[in-house]
Structure formats: C-alpha cells, structure tokens
Amino acid sequence: MSQVKHGGATPPDDALMYAITGEQPPGSLARTEEMAEATATVSALRQGLAALGAELAAATPEPAADSRPAPNAPAPAGRRPAGSSAKRIWARPWALSAATGVVAVALAGGYALNMSDPGDTSDSRSLPGAVACAETIAVGNVTSVSRQGDRFAVTLDAQRYLKPENGPAILSVGDAQLPLGGSSTAPAEGDRVLVVVHDAAKGNVDLFTGADIASELGWMEKALPDSRSIDPTDCKGE
C-alpha cells in the first residue's frame, strides 16, 4: 500500500461512523440504541451487497437489447487514451490474447506496477463521448477558493476554454471535487487548474491540478473533434 493520507474532510464522529469503520465505540456509545441501529444499517448493507454480488456473479453477461446505447450515444466512443496518469483508466476493448503479447513487450522494458494506473501503454484512443457530455472544460489560474468538506468552490481567471470554445473570463464553479485516485492536490490561489463541469446541476464537477492537468487535457483535446459529432442530448442521465 502507498502511504495513507490522514486528514481530508472532517468526518462525523458518531455511531454510524464507528459502524462504518468497525472501530470500537467508546463505552458511552457502545450499548446505545443509536449504536445498535447504526450497526444494523451497516450489516444490512453488507448483506445486501453480498446478495447483490451473488446474483450478479452468477449471471451470464450477454448483450441486453434494452441496454444498448442509442446509435448516436457517446458510449461507444467514450474511451480514454491510455498513458494518461490521472484518475481515469478508460477501457480498451482488446482481446486478451492480443493484449498479452503487447504487455509482454511493454514489461520487457522494466514496467513497475503502479496501482493508480496499471497497465497503461502508449496507444491512443480518444474520449469524444466524455467530452461531448461535459458542459464546460476550461483551464485557468485560481483567483479564489473555498473548501467545503471535500469539495471546493473555485473562481478562476480562465485562460483557455476547450468547451465551449469561448466563455467568461472569470469562471466560477461550485461543488468541485478532486478526483479519487488522481495526483491532484487541493488548489490554492494562483494555482493552475483544469475544471471539467460534467453536470453543474448535479454537482458533478472535477478539478484537476498539477500533472493531472496535462494528462487530462491531452486526451480531451484529442477527443474534441470527434465529440462534435455526438448529440449531447444523449448525455442525459450521466
């Protein structure tokens, strides 16, 4: 395991949290109804996931007619280029037999396992679907930032818009979060950031900093031309 980061958002210190972590609650809480209810909730969740997992594991995957994407849906094109270093590892539909050979060659060069980005090689695929579904993609320098838990409200001096082609010079976004598993760190005033607003109404906003900016922006730029042929109305529900 890599080093554990302590801190982050300040989590509640209540019965539910003890049930979630499995840590021993203090004596004053241990035998309370609140603790019993919290433990029951977590137990039910475990039981439900186990049952769900059992059903799914036993099912045979077959293409489902009711789940096929619409002809112009972004899904088929929604694959991220390999080789990017941030959070997302977009799938490549390689056949296993072919992939094994490719990987063997890659490993001969001394590949070391990196849990955050295992197996990315240098092939390139775009993600027009992801870009097509994003409302705003912009890069700029942070002029103000406020933190609310693990999310951020950020205002930036926008220097470049990828999508739409133009936008306000001062861009403000709320509910932005750092990607889990990425290398981004909390932004500070003056930092360069990449903001990707997937769905502002639902608070689905990603914020990339540091090296993640180049890697994320790289595949988005490649995906941009193809994204223009995708109908964004197919993004509803994303």
Place this chain on the structure above:
Amino acid sequence: MRQPVRGSQEDDPPREEDVGRIRAVLIMGGVPWQDLDDAVQQVRLKLLERSSAETIDNPAAWTAVVASRIAVDWHRGRRRTEQLRHRIMALRAPGVAETPPDRDRDLALVVAGELDELPADQRQLLVLRFYTDLTVPQIAAVLGVAQGTVKSRLHNAIAQLRVRLSAKGLV
C-alpha cells in the same frame, strides 16, 4: 497504490470462479451489462501485467480495487445506459437465475437502487468497504486520498441508505 507491492506467491490470473466476483464489482460500479466482457478483460489484462512484473500482498483485494477503478472510469466516461436495479429485476425473471432468500433479495434490490443514485466515486467506496471488505485506511491508501475523505463520503452515502432501509422496514 503508487508503489510496487511485493510478497505474494499467487501470480496466476484470476481463477474462473473469481471472475464472477470481478463481474459483480464491475456491475455494481456502473459498468453497463453489454460492456461487461470488455471490462473483465481489462481486469485480466492488468492482472497479467502484474504477474509479469510484480507480486502483490493481497491479490483478491488488488483485483477488486482494479475492477472498481475500471468501473468508475467506465461509468464516468460513458452515458449511463442502464439502472442496476432494473438489471437485477431482469435477472430475476422466472427461470433465469437462482436467487437468494427473500430478505436478501429485498436488500439486494434496495442496495441496487441506492447504488444507482450514487455518484461513481461513492459507489466505488461502498463496494470496496462493504463488498470487498477493505478497511478505511486501505481504501484511502489505494485511492490516494485522505482517510477523512473516505469516511465522510461513506458516511454521507450510508446515512441516506439508512433512511430508505428504515422506511422499507429492513432495519
């Protein structure tokens, strides 16, 4: 996990009996049904790469984390094409599959509905913590985030779940 992990003798790709569990993590994480084979191949591929390059302490946990990551990425890069809850209901059509006892079935359906409502990141945390049984520190380590962040997101998700479970008389 950003550093090589060593120590296991288990270098083989996942056994067929483990593939079902991988599929479960992928689907719970948001991978559409029709993409499942592709996603499983992704997990296999990464395990093959690992087996040629490094060894890891806990192959089962590593596999689950890889699967959950792929699910997050798949889900976020694509339009969500189906609801997990609907998929479970379809699987339960007569003669399609054996199913668990009634209460478990009810819980599975409620949990599936909950997962449908959650952002991909929170789905991933719930699956890693309560399906794969990774601890909070382990999850924080493999995802490279603060423990407090993991705890807060889990707490938020489960607090909402508690209300629904209670309303349905399941807790």
